[in-house]
Amino acid sequence: MKSREEKQQKTDKAWNELYARLEQDGLLPQADAPVKQHFMQSVPLRWAACIALLLAGTVAAWFIKTNFYAGEDKLLLANEKGKPTLVTTFEDGSIAYLSEQASVEYPRHFAEDSREIYLKGDAFFEVSSNKQRPFVIETQQAWIEVVGTTFNVRSKDNESFSLSVRTGKVKVTSKKSGESVFVTAGQTALLRDDQLRALQTRDFDQFNRYLKFIHFKDQRLSNVVRIINENTDSIQLKISPELGDRLLTVTFHNDSPQTMAQLICLALNLELTVQQNIININQPK
Amino acid sequence: MVMLEDLLILRKIKEGDIKTFESVFRLYYSPLCLYAFSITGRKDIAEEIVQELFYVLWKDRDKLQILHSVKSYLYGAIRNQSLQYCEHVNVRERYKEHQLNAEEQVPDSTPEEMLEYKELEEVINRTLKKLPQRRQAIFRMHRLEGLKYKEIADTLSLSVKTIEAEMTKTYQELRREIEKYTYVL
Secondary structure, three states: OOOHHHHHHHHHHHHHHHHHHHHHOOOOOOOOOOHHHHHHHHOOOOOOHHHHHHHHHHHHHHHHHHHOOOOOOEEEEEOOOOOOEEEEEOOOOOEEEEOOOOEEEEEOOOOOOOEEEEEEOOEEEEOOOOOOOOEEEEOOOEEEEEOOOEEEEEOOOOOOEEEEEEEOEEEEEEOOOOOEEEEEOOEEEEEEOOEEEEEEOOOOHHHHHHHHEEEEEEEEHHHHHHHHHHOOOOOEEEEOHHHOOOEEEEEEEOOOHHHHHHHHHHHHOOEEEEEOOEEEEEOOO | OOOHHHHHHHHHHHOOOHHHHHHHHHHHHHHHHHHHHHHHOOHHHHHHHHHHHHHHHHHOHHHOOOOOOHHHHHHHHHHHHHHHHHHHOOHHHHHHHHHHOHHHHHHHOOHHHHHHHHHHHHHHHHHHHHOOHHHHHHHHHHHOOOOOHHHHHHHHOOOHHHHHHHHHHHHHHHHHHHHHHHHHO
């Protein structure tokens, strides 16, 4: 019988032929190609790599945390270039969705009278309601004061700043002029040429952009499911109550709700059943 | 159901990750060649079909849709391509020619390859022997005598649908045997 080695040689030869053909036809990625490949290369067992992909996100986040400044009782979470939206939940239950190259600095514990964080870059926020403890976001250009709402902040470059509110009401104050505007659902605050104005929101797709390619890191399953449901009309995911606190680290990339449900089940060893427009996720019997 | 692993593999390939593509190629190359061989009866054609499948798979990876597993997708595609090959040539002629030229073809193959070739025929024959007689007869008529499904159906007084169903079962059995054979190696 042919030895494993010979079989290997034959496969090698076939692979080299195919590779040469792809190369000749210009079908191979450029040398400076996707950064995404680098996790794969670092995993020695090629086949095990596919499983390790799920963990890659976690590793990246850990790397960021340890590589950035984290002052006294302050934590800094940053998202790298080209990475999926990074979702993080603060201790009060508020959620930040960080775009690529965005970062937040926040205290390990919020003060008793306010919840303050510092933001660089673009992010979407879901702030949990607490009138006694306003949620304040500081950016390079403005202060944003929130009671309980969802909104999108764009503060990527130093010159311009914009904030679009999806639900609720937000107060934005320009750091330079001290001027304030109130922004409500469907409105956008725009800071340009030192002028702060509230306009009607035109780009509603900005809210959805975060969800197309999204990374949940150690998020409670109930949060993940809620976020998926808020962004789909066709179908809803339902989990049994005891599963709500299970933690999940997962990346979705333009996946359908069905695929996301399958991924969740595979990752946490759960079962799903479909009833019309509802996907139920349960413990296996 | 699509497995988590398959989804991740698919995503990586769509993103242009050649390493993942290579690992899929390496894992399935041998068994797929054998599977194609079991249908076409030609080792060179089998290898060509497998290479072509992977070439197209990479080239059109954006359009790739895998509904079950990567494995069943590959086997399914190889089966279709192999069957297409059989339909496009006059199998009867090819088979005779192949038999006649068997001697001439030898110089191209190394002794190991000849041995493997023989082993493959054995795997196929062994698989066939396990099949119910009717299924076996249909496979032989189709593969060895080069008869079309319609011709077989007429000869055996069966419907074309039955012939198709029997052939599908034969291919499934062949696939199982080939997998066993390649993973034992």
